[in-house]
Amino acid sequence: MLKPHLIFKNARVLNRLALSALLSLITTASFAASEAGTNGRDILEKLADYQRSITDSAFVKSRLSSCQYGIKANKITCVEDPRVKLLEAVGINYGKEHKDTKNVTIVVSPAAEKGVGMLNYTYDEPGKDNETWLYLSALGKVKRIASGNSEDDSEPASLFGSEFTTEDTDTGKLDDYTINVLGEATEAGRPVWKIETLPNAERARKTRYTRTVLYVDKERYVSLRAEMYDKQAKEVKRLLTSKVDEIKGVWTARSQTMMNLVTNRLSNMVRTEINTDVSIPEDFLTQRTLTDVAFRETTLEKLRTQLK
Amino acid sequence: MVSIVVILLLALFCATSNADQIQKKTSATPLSNDLTLDDGLSNSLSFDGQEPVMEKTASFLDKFTFKLSQQIYAQINPHTTASGVEKQPTIEDNRLNVLLKYQNSFLPTWNVQGSAQTKIYWPTDYDYEQGRSSQAIELEQRVESIESRLNELFISKSFTNHTLKLGRQTLVWGEAEGNSVLDNINTLEYRDFSIIEMEDARLNQWFIAWDYFNEDLRASTFVNLNPQFNPLPRIGSPAYVPIPFNITDPDKDKYKLEVGSRLQWSVAHSDIALMAAYLYENPLHYATPTSMTGDIIAKENGYWLLGASANRAMGKLLLKLDLAYSQGLLADTLTAPQTAFPFQGSSSIRKNQIAATFGFDYALSNEQSITASVQARAFLDRTAGLEGGESTVSGDIFGTWLIRYSHSFNNGNLLFTSDNRGSLNADQALTSAMLSYTLSDHWSIMGSVIGTFATKDSSAALLDNDVRVGLTISYSH
Numbered sequence: 001m002l003k004p005h006l007i008f009k010n011a012r013v014l015n016r017l018a019l020s021a022l023l024s025l026i027t028t029a030s031f032a033a034s035e036a037g038t039n040g041r042d043i044l045e046k047l048a049d050y051q052r053s054i055t056d057s058a059f060v061k062s063r064l065s066s067c068q069y070g071i072k073a074n075k076i077t078c079v080e081d082p083r084v085k086l087l088e089a090v091g092i093n094y095g096k097e098h099k100d101t102k103n104v105t106i107v108v109s110p111a112a113e114k115g116v117g118m119l120n121y122t123y124d125e126p127g128k129d130n131e132t133w134l135y136l137s138a139l140g141k142v143k144r145i146a147s148g149n150s151e152d153d154s155e156p157a158s159l160f161g162s163e164f165t166t167e168d169t170d171t172g173k174l175d176d177y178t179i180n181v182l183g184e185a186t187e188a189g190r191p192v193w194k195i196e197t198l199p200n201a202e203r204a205r206k207t208r209y210t211r212t213v214l215y216v217d218k219e220r221y222v223s224l225r226a227e228m229y230d231k232q233a234k235e236v237k238r239l240l241t242s243k244v245d246e247i248k249g250v251w252t253a254r255s256q257t258m259m260n261l262v263t264n265r266l267s268n269m270v271r272t273e274i275n276t277d278v279s280i281p282e283d284f285l286t287q288r289t290l291t292d293v294a295f296r297e298t299t300l301e302k303l304r305t306q307l308k
Numbered sequence: 309m310v311s312i313v314v315i316l317l318l319a320l321f322c323a324t325s326n327a328d329q330i331q332k333k334t335s336a337t338p339l340s341n342d343l344t345l346d347d348g349l350s351n352s353l354s355f356d357g358q359e360p361v362m363e364k365t366a367s368f369l370d371k372f373t374f375k376l377s378q379q380i381y382a383q384i385n386p387h388t389t390a391s392g393v394e395k396q397p398t399i400e401d402n403r404l405n406v407l408l409k410y411q412n413s414f415l416p417t418w419n420v421q422g423s424a425q426t427k428i429y430w431p432t433d434y435d436y437e438q439g440r441s442s443q444a445i446e447l448e449q450r451v452e453s454i455e456s457r458l459n460e461l462f463i464s465k466s467f468t469n470h471t472l473k474l475g476r477q478t479l480v481w482g483e484a485e486g487n488s489v490l491d492n493i494n495t496l497e498y499r500d501f502s503i504i505e506m507e508d509a510r511l512n513q514w515f516i517a518w519d520y521f522n523e524d525l526r527a528s529t530f531v532n533l534n535p536q537f538n539p540l541p542r543i544g545s546p547a548y549v550p551i552p553f554n555i556t557d558p559d560k561d562k563y564k565l566e567v568g569s570r571l572q573w574s575v576a577h578s579d580i581a582l583m584a585a586y587l588y589e590n591p592l593h594y595a596t597p598t599s600m601t602g603d604i605i606a607k608e609n610g611y612w613l614l615g616a617s618a619n620r621a622m623g624k625l626l627l628k629l630d631l632a633y634s635q636g637l638l639a640d641t642l643t644a645p646q647t648a649f650p651f652q653g654s655s656s657i658r659k660n661q662i663a664a665t666f667g668f669d670y671a672l673s674n675e676q677s678i679t680a681s682v683q684a685r686a687f688l689d690r691t692a693g694l695e696g697g698e699s700t701v702s703g704d705i706f707g708t709w710l711i712r713y714s715h716s717f718n719n720g721n722l723l724f725t726s727d728n729r730g731s732l733n734a735d736q737a738l739t740s741a742m743l744s745y746t747l748s749d750h751w752s753i754m755g756s757v758i759g760t761f762a763t764k765d766s767s768a769a770l771l772d773n774d775v776r777v778g779l780t781i782s783y784s785h
Binding site for chain 1: 373374375411413416417418419421464465466471478479480481485494510519521523524526574577579619621622623624625626669670671719720721748749750752784785
């Protein structure tokens with residue numbers, strides 16, 4: 001069986017990620033071009049609003065692949081068969097100003113984790129702990145997971161064992177950073193702005209990055225590349241975007257690859273489907289969805305019908 | 309052994325087959341800014357814009373998952389147990405296990421799911437020749453050294469606020485996983501010491517289960533028309549003790565029924581449940597004969613259970629509490645030797661019992677967690693009704709403790725777990741350490757060490773000072 005100990009750890013990560021994280025990778029550098037200027041702060045301030053718009057009533061399918069990488073003909077490639085996880089996530093925003101979220105994430109594969117479901121209620125109110133429930137068929141019960149209050153009280157965690165961490169998927173909290181536009185450049189053949197974010201003293205205690213540099217497509221306002229530096233000013237991670245699509249008027253990074261330059265391991269996250277404005281019944285975001293497969297699959301099929 | 313080596317070599321081959329053609333980068337070498345993702349990698353990892361992977365037409369086989377495991381366990385400590393039995397190192401388990409699972413939502417609001425397992429016992433396994441159930445296990449069949457069992461098979465139908473499940477399934481009550489005073493519905497089989505966790509030892513039963521959902525309120529009711537009992541240790545298994553008496557089976561002709569209901573609701577950071585049930589005790593109680601020619605009689609016993617459970621999340625800490633009041637349980641007793649019979653006999657007397665489990669989960673970090681619980685039970689009016697020379701086996705308060713620790717490394721690919729448990733009166737304990745490594749999405753390998761300790765008066769005296777080591781290689785798809 002899949003050990004509860006391992007799921008417990010994954011649950012803590014999922015609690016902090018879930019649907020919003022699957023989407024926030026997109027929004028960390030994807031925003032409305034017509035309203036953004038070259039002021040880095042102005043650009044990033046739009047991210048939170050955008051994220052809320054794209055996570056509300058959303059149905060997202062993702063594929064997360066990880067492998068050790070090497071160099072072949074001056075190209076980065078896997079040196080082993082990648083590990084692949086398929087995820088489905090559904091969520092809504094609710095509460096005051098729609099800043100609280102309810103979402104459920106189901107692992108589709110690999111076989112050893114198939115059917116593992118996670119229900120998350122996240123609260124915007126400071127000091128109010130998020131809530132997470134997990135269903136494991138081997139345990140035969142829904143289990144509440146103690147996980148603390150999001151990213152504020154614990155170190156960054158890996159997303160499903162990948163190179164993406166909670167910190168990489170974090171958005172907002174712009175007051176914690178000094179944001180500078182470093183200049184203009186060319187990345188992947190497209191003109192970009194180079195935007196630097198530097199954590200303040202309080203944020204620096206919680207992050208392993210002392211500096212991040214984003215390469216933002218000037219026309220499509222998508223981050224084509226990001227570099228993360230550690231306390232020794234050494235680049236430790238690199239994020240590359242390889243697929244950019246326009247979804248409902250917003251250019252969106254659908255495939256992003258995070259390379260860990262220390263361990264030589266990379267993870268690629270692909271949003272195979274991003275569906276927003278889906279009519280999601282509120283009773284779907286309850287514990288029933290975790291235990292009742294007939295109910296879950298029937299409701300998911302109705303949601304899929306909306307997408308066609 | 310040959311099969312293990314072949315499987316291991318195959319796993320290593322699959323894990324490394326692509327590595328020899330590509331230059332591995334070392335962390336000492338900075339990654340050039342000019343490097344881009346290989347097209348092949350990008351396309352193979354990424355959505356190609358034409359056919360999202362998850363949109364493939366589901367095939368019949370997609371509804372199945374299977375796991376193939378080769379397992380070998382050995383007792384390696386030469387010693388004499390507290391009960392005076394001399395033991396030499398020996399292989400106990402050497403078996404190939406195939407687990408097949410099926411799930412199919414074949415119509416809107418309908419779902420069917422099931423699982424079955426087949427074990428092939430190799431010649432060094434204790435179960436190869438002599439192993440067989442002391443008591444029949446439902447839906448288990450054996451042909452030569454191959455044994456199969458249907459674990460789970462149920463169909464469910466969901467309505468607007470209701471769900472009906474009919475078939476062989478698992479029902480679990482209580483918050484304290486592995487040590488709850490309320491987790492009494494399913495039967496268990498600890499066939500040998502390759503399985504030490506209750507979650508892995510469950511034998512499903514045939515239930516009609518009805519669930520009602522209304523916002524945060526959940527109500528569920530079950531009926532079991534054919535209650536089963538925990539089987540005795542397998543003949544030849546490490547826990548088997550030869551007895552010069554026949555042990556009777558439970559009365560198959562006696563009509564038995566289990567029924568129970570549970571009401572659950574959630575408030576801020578807590579889940580609460582109340583439950584009531586009429587159940588049969590597991591395991592069975594046994595009465596020894598009063599003459600050398602009698603049988604050991606299995607005693608079935610129905611009783612009423614009233615329970616409550618609750619949890620409370622406080623940051624990284626989750627507190628768990630289970631409470632139970634049982635009316636009409638059997639308390640095991642020892643009787644003075646009869647005049648013509650030199651041995652002390654065992655019997656039982658009906659008593660009421662209160663019980664509680666208190667425990668917690670604590671996330672030490674993203675990679676480490678600890679779970680602990682203590683279960684305590686007490687019979688009310690323990691000595692009332694005893695005959696002259698008769699005494700209860702248990703003390704005023706008895707129970708068990710459980711401590712589990714886990715630590716994951718390498719993005720979760722390497723997992724260390726330790727499971728430790730024992731009795732409150734310290735007459736028996738088990739400690740284990742397991743290290744599992746996930747080689748790929750399909751292959752994993754696990755090594756374990758399990759130690760068991762007991763006093764000479766303990767029911768586990770035969771297992772005193774045993775040390776078992778095990779290796780399991782698994783392929784899942």
